[in-house]
Amino acid sequence: MGFVKWANEKAKNMDIWDIGLTKFTVLFATLLIVKFWPAIVSLDWYWYLAAAIVVAIRPMYRFFGA
Numbered sequence: 001m002g003f004v005k006w007a008n009e010k011a012k013n014m015d016i017w018d019i020g021l022t023k024f025t026v027l028f029a030t031l032l033i034v035k036f037w038p039a040i041v042s043l044d045w046y047w048y049l050a051a052a053i054v055v056a057i058r059p060m061y062r063f064f065g066a
Contacts, residue, residue, distance in 0.1 A: 014022075034041055
């Protein structure tokens with residue numbers, strides 16, 4: 001069994017609270033990375049916007065259906 005298939009099976013056991021807590025975990029881990037590597041926040045705002053758009057393409061495509 002591949003990792004993605006295994007992770008998808010495990011994700012089926014999660015409810016909305018687990019998913020929300022996972023998002024907060026990622027938020028706080030990101031804050032920790034920024035705390036340890038402050039140069040990352042010196043990027044211009046449009047780099048963050050571009051990264052957000054690129055990362056959001058697949059989930060939005062799958063959510064709104066094709």
